Amino acid sequence: MNSIEVRNLRVSYDGKKYVVDDLNFEVKEGEIFGFLGPNGAGKTTTIRVLTTLIRPTGGTVNVLGMDVTKYGLEIRKKIGVILQQPSYEWNLTVENNMLIYGTLWNIPRIEVKKKMEELISKFDLGEIRKTMAADISIGQRRRLQLVRELMHDSKLLFLDEPTIGLDPIARRSLLTYFKSLAKEGTTVFFTTHNLEEADFLCDRVGIINHGKLYAVDSIDNLKASYEGERTIEVMVDKDPIKLVERLKQKMDGGVVDPSTSLDHPIKIVTNKVPETMEIINDYIRQEASSLLWLNVKKTELEDVFFKVVGEHHNE
Numbered sequence: 001m002n003s004i005e006v007r008n009l010r011v012s013y014d015g016k017k018y019v020v021d022d023l024n025f026e027v028k029e030g031e032i033f034g035f036l037g038p039n040g041a042g043k044t045t046t047i048r049v050l051t052t053l054i055r056p057t058g059g060t061v062n063v064l065g066m067d068v069t070k071y072g073l074e075i076r077k078k079i080g081v082i083l084q085q086p087s088y089e090w091n092l093t094v095e096n097n098m099l100i101y102g103t104l105w106n107i108p109r110i111e112v113k114k115k116m117e118e119l120i121s122k123f124d125l126g127e128i129r130k131t132m133a134a135d136i137s138i139g140q141r142r143r144l145q146l147v148r149e150l151m152h153d154s155k156l157l158f159l160d161e162p163t164i165g166l167d168p169i170a171r172r173s174l175l176t177y178f179k180s181l182a183k184e185g186t187t188v189f190f191t192t193h194n195l196e197e198a199d200f201l202c203d204r205v206g207i208i209n210h211g212k213l214y215a216v217d218s219i220d221n222l223k224a225s226y227e228g229e230r231t232i233e234v235m236v237d238k239d240p241i242k243l244v245e246r247l248k249q250k251m252d253g254g255v256v257d258p259s260t261s262l263d264h265p266i267k268i269v270t271n272k273v274p275e276t277m278e279i280i281n282d283y284i285r286q287e288a289s290s291l292l293w294l295n296v297k298k299t300e301l302e303d304v305f306f307k308v309v310g311e312h313h314n315e
């Protein structure tokens with residue numbers, strides 16, 4: 001069964017430009033689905049539609065079998081949502097923030113307390129449980145926002161960059177917690193920029209850029225489809241921008257990092273390593289430049305992402 005079904009979804013805020021353009025994908029029940037894409041790609045906008053906060057401009061979206069334009073209230077009762085923008089009650093303690101939220105969902109008091117204790121211990125909030133939300137650190141607030149939403153069980157969780165601002169330990173406990181939720185049948189839809197995280201957690205990922213979905217697949221398949229690809233990192237002592245231009249002109253397929261700066265290696269994803277090396281060599285000879293760094297490695301998820309996004313960079 002599918003928890004989410006998206007058909008030809010389009011969203012425009014101004015009636016002119018589609019910031020989400022013809023998306024098609026589904027998320028199966030119990031799946032952890034990662035939504036990846038650079039800033040402004042359309043991730044939050046998509047989440048807003050899926051959580052019934054805004055209406056689609058076009059297309060159809062079903063969440064838990066219900067049309068988002070008709071069953072907003074019912075859907076919202078069944079889902080958990082953690083948005084990118086922080087939200088909590090400043091003038092309540094951590095504990096009371098959690099309790100209030102639990103009560104909102106009509107959960108019996110004894111269960112609310114049990115759940116609270118579980119989450120306090122899992123997310124290491126014991127020391128600050130009696131502290132006002134206004135007086136805790138930013139990362140602790142983020143954790144509070146997360147545990148508050150986890151107070152009630154939901155079949156489907158939406159999380160917009162849930163791990164931003166968390167330290168490595170909190171991040172790991174959160175990811176592990178998602179995994180255990182998914183094992184019990186909860187579907188998790190989350191966005192991230194962190195590919196390691198997606199690799200660790202997701203069954204499948206969708207890669208979105210400029211409102212268009214360029215790939216939806218399992219991490220393993222995505223990696224396999226880039227099996228022959230290699231990532232070349234190169235640094236030269238003179239004029240890297242010129243080398244980038246040269247590579248773009250002469251390379252047959254493959255992509256070059258568009259955001260090259262002087263102090264970072266130029267990154268190239270290609271399945272034609274010798275030919276690309278030739279171009280680099282020619283450049284060094286002709287420009288009397290020297291090589292500062294060269295590395296060829298197997299293409300990792302990050303590079304797959306970079307390639308998918310890079311190939312469509314100018315569209």
Ligand SMILES: Nc1ncnc2c1ncn2[C@@H]1O[C@H](COP(=O)(O)OP(=O)(O)OP(=O)(O)O)[C@@H](O)[C@H]1O
Pocket residue numbers: 013014019037038039040041042043044045046084
């Ligand atoms: N309320 C709004 N009104 C008008 N334009 C908006 C609004 N919200 C987002 N946009 C625009 O829509 C596009 C997609 O934004 P969105 O917030 O969905 O991106 P995102 O993928 O979540 O990015 P990020 O990684 O930075 O969170 C951007 O160009 C953004 O400027």
Ligand SMILES: [Mg+2]
Pocket residue numbers: 043044045084160
């Ligand atoms: Mg966003």
